[in-house]
Amino acid sequence: DVKVTQSSRYLVKRTGEKVFLECVQDMDHENMFWYRQDPGLGLRLIYFSYDVKMKEKGDIPEGYSVSREKKERFSLILESASTNQTSMYLCASRSYGETQYFGPGTRLLVL
Amino acid sequence: QKEVEQNSGPLSVPEGAIASLNCTYSDRVSQSFFWYRQYSGKSPELIMSIYSNGDKEDGRFTAQLNKASQYVSLLIRDSQPSDSATYLCAVNGVTGGGNKLTFGTGTQLKVEL
Numbered sequence: 502d503v504k505v506t507q508s509s510r511y512l513v514k515r516t517g518e519k520v521f522l523e524c525v526q527d528m529d530h531e532n533m534f535w536y537r538q539d540p541g542l543g544l545r546l547i548y549f550s551y552d553v554k555m556k557e558k559g560d561i562p563e564g565y566s567v568s569r570e571k572k573e574r575f576s577l578i579l580e581s582a583s584t585n586q587t588s589m590y591l592c593a594s595r596s597y598g599e600t601q602y603f604g605p606g607t608r609l610l611v612l
Numbered sequence: 613q614k615e616v617e618q619n620s621g622p623l624s625v626p627e628g629a630i631a632s633l634n635c636t637y638s639d640r641v642s643q644s645f646f647w648y649r650q651y652s653g654k655s656p657e658l659i660m661s662i663y664s665n666g667d668k669e670d671g672r673f674t675a676q677l678n679k680a681s682q683y684v685s686l687l688i689r690d691s692q693p694s695d696s697a698t699y700l701c702a703v704n705g706v707t708g709g710g711n712k713l714t715f716g717t718g719t720q721l722k723v724e725l
Contacts, residue, residue, distance in 0.1 A: 532711045543717035544656075544700070551711045559712075591655055598644060598704065601713055603655040 524592030533575035618716035635701030
């Protein structure tokens with residue numbers, strides 16, 4: 502059974518804090534993704550990675566960075582959190598051409 | 613034109629009826645297509661995948677693909693209140709080197725008693 506886990510289900514941070522969201526998958530997938538989801542806006546891709554240490558910008562990368570030092574782990578970093586980054590963050594992984602699996606999500610509130 | 617388009621709904625159907633969810637896409641060379649279900653506050657979960665033209669059935673769910681018309685649909689037979697959710701259509705085209713899916717914004721389905 503494919504498993505994608507995220508480090509936290511809920512997070513509350515203050516404006517200006519550095520925030521780390523971590524994602525781990527156990528299926529040896531090459532590709533990993535970070536999305537944010539906001540009401541009425543659907544899923545928006547922030548960054549994705551197709552291999553260790555490789556990354557590509559998605560549709561809304563501003564204010565975010567990522568790290569992939571190991572194949573199974575993909576981290577999303579908010580260098581200086583702002584209130585407009587309050588959102589649901591979803592991690593996902595897939596092998597090329599195959600089904601994409603999502604983690605449970607992290608609901609982040611920035612005060 | 614959006615790459616993947618879905619009617620946002622809500623689509624309301626009575627319990628026991630057939631719900632029909634539609635999706636169109638713009639990338640002609642798209643190869644694989646997925647339907648995800650997302651309950652409020654939860655993450656998307658895969659319902660169906662389809663790769664070739666025609667119908668694919670799995671229990672109460674049928675996915676239909678027409679590549680010539682760039683159209684994919686999901687039928688839910690004998691709709692249940694537990695089917696009430698947002699359904700996301702996803703397409704694997706050539707963007708991002710073929711590594712990423714493009715998602716529609718989803719159709720909200722409400723199954724009424």
